Amino acid sequence: MALQKQPGLPSCLRTVRYNQAVMTRDEILLAHRQFLFPSVFHYYKTPLVVARARDQYVFDADGNQYLDFFGGIVTISAGHCNPKVNRAVHEQIDRLEHVSTVFATEPQAALAARLARISPQGRLTKSFFTNSGTEANETAIVTARCYTGASEIVALRHSYHGRSALAMTLTGHSNWRLGGVSQPGVVHAHNAYCYRCPFGLTYPDCEVRCARDVEELIRTTTSGRIAAFIAEPIQGVGGFITPPPEYFRIVEEIVRRYGGLFISDEVQTAWGRTGGKWFGIEHYGVTPDILTSAKGLANGLPIAVTLARPEVADSLKGATISTFGGNPVAATAARAVLDFIEEEDLRANAAETGAFLRARLEELQEKHPLIGEVRGMGLLQALELVRDRGTQEPATPETLELMEATRENRILVGRGGLYGNVIRISPPLNIGKADVDEFIRRLDASFARCHAALAAR
Numbered sequence: 387m388a389l390q391k392q393p394g395l396p397s398c399l400r401t402v403r404y405n406q407a408v409m410t411r412d413e414i415l416l417a418h419r420q421f422l423f424p425s426v427f428h429y430y431k432t433p434l435v436v437a438r439a440r441d442q443y444v445f446d447a448d449g450n451q452y453l454d455f456f457g458g459i460v461t462i463s464a465g466h467c468n469p470k471v472n473r474a475v476h477e478q479i480d481r482l483e484h485v486s487t488v489f490a491t492e493p494q495a496a497l498a499a500r501l502a503r504i505s506p507q508g509r510l511t512k513s514f515f516t517n518s519g520t521e522a523n524e525t526a527i528v529t530a531r532c533y534t535g536a537s538e539i540v541a542l543r544h545s546y547h548g549r550s551a552l553a554m555t556l557t558g559h560s561n562w563r564l565g566g567v568s569q570p571g572v573v574h575a576h577n578a579y580c581y582r583c584p585f586g587l588t589y590p591d592c593e594v595r596c597a598r599d600v601e602e603l604i605r606t607t608t609s610g611r612i613a614a615f616i617a618e619p620i621q622g623v624g625g626f627i628t629p630p631p632e633y634f635r636i637v638e639e640i641v642r643r644y645g646g647l648f649i650s651d652e653v654q655t656a657w658g659r660t661g662g663k664w665f666g667i668e669h670y671g672v673t674p675d676i677l678t679s680a681k682g683l684a685n686g687l688p689i690a691v692t693l694a695r696p697e698v699a700d701s702l703k704g705a706t707i708s709t710f711g712g713n714p715v716a717a718t719a720a721r722a723v724l725d726f727i728e729e730e731d732l733r734a735n736a737a738e739t740g741a742f743l744r745a746r747l748e749e750l751q752e753k754h755p756l757i758g759e760v761r762g763m764g765l766l767q768a769l770e771l772v773r774d775r776g777t778q779e780p781a782t783p784e785t786l787e788l789m790e791a792t793r794e795n796r797i798l799v800g801r802g803g804l805y806g807n808v809i810r811i812s813p814p815l816n817i818g819k820a821d822v823d824e825f826i827r828r829l830d831a832s833f834a835r836c837h838a839a840l841a842a843r
């Protein structure tokens with residue numbers, strides 16, 4: 387058992403046993419407050435201290451069990467601490483843990499070959515591995531600029547692309563753009579937010595005006611030669627905003643006419659999450675030139691990938707390193723996750739159980755006027771909460787109250803949207819209908835509790 391003496395630290399931290407909890411819940415919260423940047427924010431009035439997890443369940447420091455329908459922000463695709471994935475990880479970590487990308491390793495090579503096979507239309511056959519979605523997007527933008535020789539990028543409002551200076555600039559969501567950063571050469575188009583249409587129109591009579599407006603944006607705010615368009619097939623942090631079926635095909639045609647590449651940011655929507663397909667963009671009949679992903683690929687181990695058409699990848703000339711990119715342990719975990727998804731047919735489960743979840747959420751919508759819209763695809767579903775369905779005033783304080791109530795009812799969900807009024811639901815891909823029924827029962831009880839708390843104010 388590893389034991390370290392660390393004099394000089396507060397008493398609760400002096401002795402660290404790595405395989406056994408030694409800090410109390412309150413000591414953990416205190417250390418978080420004292421030693422972490424305050425920008426490391428948490429859900430709930432008092433942060434939830436998580437001690438362990440298994441399958442679809444998470445356990446807090448007091449031993450309470452929660453049904454996890456958020457999956458560590460859309461990351462737990464194969465269930466927590468999946469035994470098959472973890473067995474592969476254990477074997478790999480004892481064989482080869484790290485050498486960096488300046489050496490070739492089997493886990494990285496095998497994963498790249500596997501991704502080439504499942505990439506959209508089998509066309510994005512080259513991979514660049516990094517550790518986070520942010521880095522994958524950085525790589526995508528640099529590559530698009532090298533390939534096209536142009537520099538301007540069209541991104542979408544309400545998008546989220548990460549936390550580096552460039553990724554924050556790409557992000558069209560002011561809550562996540564810190565430090566007043568803004569790099570030149572990025573413009574933001576209206577997104578396909580049908581529930582709050584930026585043009586005040588209604589689909590389908592709108593003829594997808596937001597997609598056609600991309601041309602006007604390019605002609606009026608860029609040099610007329612762009613490097614790329616980047617978008618999430620379903621905007622994750624934005625609140626699972628799901629464009630209509632023809633949206634991306636219209637945008638793709640415009641983008642290509644102005645010389646740009648199409649980058650699909652699939653940090654949340656890949657690996658079967660949207661049901662039936664490996665990638666979210668495949669539902670829209672568009673084959674991107676570059677696709678980025680991370681999160682669910684290795685079920686919680688840090689790995690990200692930028693996939694590109696070979697000629698696009700080949701344009702990134704000169705050497706570049708990601709020290710931990712394609713790390714053998716994370717790459718092995720990723721392959722084991724992909725195996726698990728294939729063996730258990732989880733893309734089909736995401737479609738079928740996702741449809742079941744969607745229907746049950748729509749039943750809740752009939753019961754609770756707070757639910758303005760239910761949207762999403764597969765096992766990526768959201769509820770947008772409004773004070774009044776007519777005015778669509780965002781129900782932000784009510785959403786915070788509901789979050790507290792879900793905690794009381796021992797379910798985990800996420801929160802998002804520009805106004806923080808969207809409940810995000812993204813359980814592991816291997817949940818069943820009985821889990822959905824239990825989740826809905828507890829969510830229903832949470833709405834009741836939330837109404838009671840609001841009425842008592």
Ligand SMILES: Cc1ncc(COP(=O)(O)O)c(C=O)c1O
Nearest residue numbers: 518519520546547548622653654
């Ligand atoms: C669509 C999207 N892109 C990029 C990122 C950034 O990923 P990371 O947090 O791994 O840097 C996120 C993270 O939530 C995301 O949802």
